[in-house]
Amino acid sequence: MHKLLKRQIKRKYPVAELPQELQELTQAISDAYSDFDNERTLLERSLELVSDELNQRNAELRNRLLELEDTFHQLGSSMAVLDSIFDATGEAIFAFDNNGRLIRFNRAAQSLLSLPKVGEVYGNSKIKLLLYKLLKEPANFFFELRKLNANPTTNLFGVVALKDQQLFEYHSSPQLSNDQLVGRVWCFRNVTQLKENEATIQFQAFHDALTQLPNRVLMLDRINHAIALSRRTNDLVAILFLDLDHFKKVNDTAGHQLGDELLIEVSRRIKSCLREYDTLARFGGDEFVVLLENIKSHQFASQTCQRIIHQLKKPFDLEGQVFHISTSIGVSIYPRDDDEPEELIRKADLAMYHAKENGRSHFEFFDKPLERMAHFQLELENKLRAAIKKHELSVYYQPQVDIREFKVRRVEALLRWFPEDGKPVPPSDFIPVAERAHLIGKIGYWVLEQACLQVKEWQSVGIENIRVAVNLSAQQFVGKKLVEDVKELIKKYGIEGRLLEFEITESILLEDLENVKEVLLELRKMDITVAIDDFGTGYSSLKYLQKLPIDSLKIDRSFIRELAENPNNKSIVNTIISLGHNLNLSVVAEGVEDKKMVAFLCERQCDFIQGYYFYKPMPVEEVTKILAQES
Ligand SMILES: Nc1nc2c(ncn2[C@@H]2O[C@@H]3COP(=O)(O)O[C@H]4[C@@H](O)[C@H](n5cnc6c(=O)[nH]c(N)nc65)O[C@@H]4COP(=O)(O)O[C@H]3[C@H]2O)c(=O)[nH]1
Known part of the structure; x- marks a missing residue:
């Protein structure tokens, strides 16, 4: 029976047992109670479950809400970041x-x-x-x-x-x-x-930084364009290749800054000689190129050259210093000389080179013989390079006779080239080629070493006090290399400097007097003597003779050659000898070929005689025999 019902009945009927009919009723009520209990329990259970679920959902919702709030917050700050980026961007x-x-x-x-x-x-x-x-x-x-x-x-x-x-x-x-x-x-x-930077870079790619003039690349393009135009109009195109004379001297003596200013002024002056649509380009260093378009005749190019030469001859006043330069110009013409821009430039360059060789400050047109000569020289250059490798060069020696005792006291070292498969090439042909190809430094060093070696060998066989004269080219004077080389060689062969002499031409002195003076003073410190070769043919100036440490003058053989026939030459030779002696210099006459010349020179007390009359240049074995006999 249901516990609750049992308690209630016990309260009413504490002792007596329930009558039969009530028992059945109470049982039914008890069952009803139990059913009620069961149902309530079930209901409570299900309520509990529903409540749990609700709580769980609730918690989940709260979490979602928190997450959403968080996301919303993050979104908000992302938006703020985006907004500030959006605003901060320069775009x-x-x-x-x-x-x-x-x-x-x-x-x-x-x-x-x-x-x-x-x-x-x-x-x-x-x-x-x-x-x-x-x-x-x-x-x-x-x-x-x-x-x-x-x-x-x-x-x-x-x-x-x-x-x-x-x-x-x-x-x-x-x-x-x-x-x-x-x-x-x-x-x-x-x-x-x-875009400005791009334009600057573009400009720099096609212009020279110093003068702002077009550079080679742009010039080639302009020439191409001019040629294309002239094909239609049948006009001529002229290319002027300019190289400044003595610019290097200004640069070396006055410094690069003034050198730069000079180049700017030069470009301004050249421009003033041109029409507005002509192009002036700088090809680097002191080289300028002019393009004259639409011209009707060669004369126009000639006149332009004359104007430029005239303009550049005028003195340049830079920061209170006055400089004199000039220019040599080579000209090539389309269509006569070529129709390729590169070739036109090359040919104008070639003509310029020729103009320079024929005396500075003038212009020359390109022509075919010039090209042939250039080809010949290029061939010679290649052969010379090969000759150096094949040891085809040798040194000959020509004695110089001391007139007082008629004894050989000095010899001149003269370079010889005997190709394996051909005629000997004279130095007057290959030395200029070696200079142009910048091979002279290497060759000159070799000659100098041979001379030092020879002095040492002669000393070892008792031939003492023979001074060897070595010719120097202008290029060997650039920088300090010569002095260093000589020092090194003198030390290497253990010889005295006084047994070496250098022969330099007057033109070397003109190149860069200050630098030459410095080098000569260094040489003098080593007791090396210096002779001016081919004296009288160049720009003879008393000024440098007095200023520079020079020991001898060599009278050029052109004066000696016609000594008998040409009274002028007699007086020139006379003057050179007296000049030399007055300046305490010894005088050497070269190219002396006959007795009469010897007599004249003896009478005038020239100090040394060099020439075929006494000795021709000869291989070392022969000269050694002569020196051995005399010593
Ligand atoms: N007709 C005639 N000629 C005579 C007589 N006596 C000497 N000679 C020639 O006159 C030249 C004298 O040499 P240079 O004036 O220094 O003139 C030299 C010199 O300037 C240059 N040279 C020669 N060897 C060298 C060298 O090692 N280095 C450099 N830089 N130049 C050199 O080449 C020039 C020519 O040299 P070479 O042909 O050897 O010509 C030599 C010599 O052979 C003569 O009685 N009659």
Whole structure:
């Protein structure tokens, strides 16, 4: 029986047992109680379950809510970051809807279009008006925009110029949402500086940095263009190749800064001799090239050359210092000489070289014999290079006789080239080639070493006090190399400096007097003597004879050759001997071929005689025999 019912019945009927009929009833009630209990328990259980679930859901919802809040918060800060990036970016960004209304833009965009407010929406016509005010050529830009009518999803890219000369590059792309066109975004980037830099780089690639003149690349292009034009008009094109004479001297003595100023002034003066549409280019160093287009005759080129030469002959006054330079010009003509720009330049260069050799400060036209000569020289240069490798060069020695005792006291070392398969090549042919090919330094060093070696060998066989004269080229005077080489060789062979002499020409002195003086003083410190070769043929100036540490004068053989026939030569030789003696210099006559010459020179007390009358240049074995007999 249900416990609750049992307790209630016990309260009513504490002792007596329930009658039979009540027992059945109470049983039924007890069952009802139990059923009720069961149902309540079930109900409570299910309520409990529902409540648990609700609580769980509730907790989940709360978590989701927190997550959402968090996401929302993050989104907010991301948006803030994006917004500040959007605003901070230098690019002007505009977003338009499909109706052409400006719905969003950043600060750069606001300032570019001078828009009154951020966050506003601006209509299409207002934007157009602003663009008209802003752009240099708005019509062109709107023409570009028309492309969008035909193809609204296309990307646009280009550059626009503003009225204030600024340049903006733009990119425009469609804005799509679920494949539907919802608007268009435009980005404008200020590329003024970039374009300026590009232009500078472009300019530098085609111009010389110092003078701002076109460089070789641009000149070649201009010549190409001029030739193409002349093919139609049948006009001539002239190329003038200019090289400044004595520029190096200015650069070395006055310094690079003045040298640069001089080049700028030179380019200004050359320009003043040209028409406005002629091109002047600098090819580096002191080389300039002029292109004369549309000319009718060679005379025009000649006249231009004359004008330039005249202009450049005038003194240059730079920072209070006065400089004198001049120019040598070579000219080539299209179509006569070539129709290739490179070739025209090469031929003008060749003609310039020739002009320089024939005396500075003049111009020469290219011609075929010149080309043949150049070919010949190139061939000779290649053969000379091979000759050095094949040891085809040797040194001969020509004695110089001391007139007082008729004894050999000195010898001149003279270079010889005996090719294996051909005739001997005279030094007058190959030395200039060696100089041009910059081989003379190497060859000169070799001759000098042979001379030192020879002095040492003669000493070892008892031939003492024979001085060997070695010829020097101008190139060997550049820098300190010569002095270093001589020091090294004297030490290596253990010989005295006084047994070496260097022969230099007057033209070397003219190249760069200061540098030459320095070198000569260094040589004098080593007791090495110096003779001026071919004296009388060049620019003889008493000034340098007095100023420089020189020991001998060598009278050029052209004066000696016609001594008997030409009274002028007699007086020249006389003068040179007296001049030498007055300056305490010994005088050597070279190219002495007969008795009469010897008699004349003896009478005038010339100190040394060198020439075929006594001895020709000879191989070392022969000269050694002569020296051995005399010692
Ligand atoms: N007709 C005639 N000629 C005579 C007589 N006596 C000597 N000679 C020639 O006169 C030249 C004298 O040499 P140079 O004036 O220094 O003139 C030299 C010198 O300037 C240059 N040279 C020779 N060897 C060298 C060298 O090792 N280095 C450099 N830089 N130049 C050199 O080549 C020039 C010519 O040299 P070479 O042909 O050997 O010609 C030599 C010699 O052979 C004579 O009685 N009659």
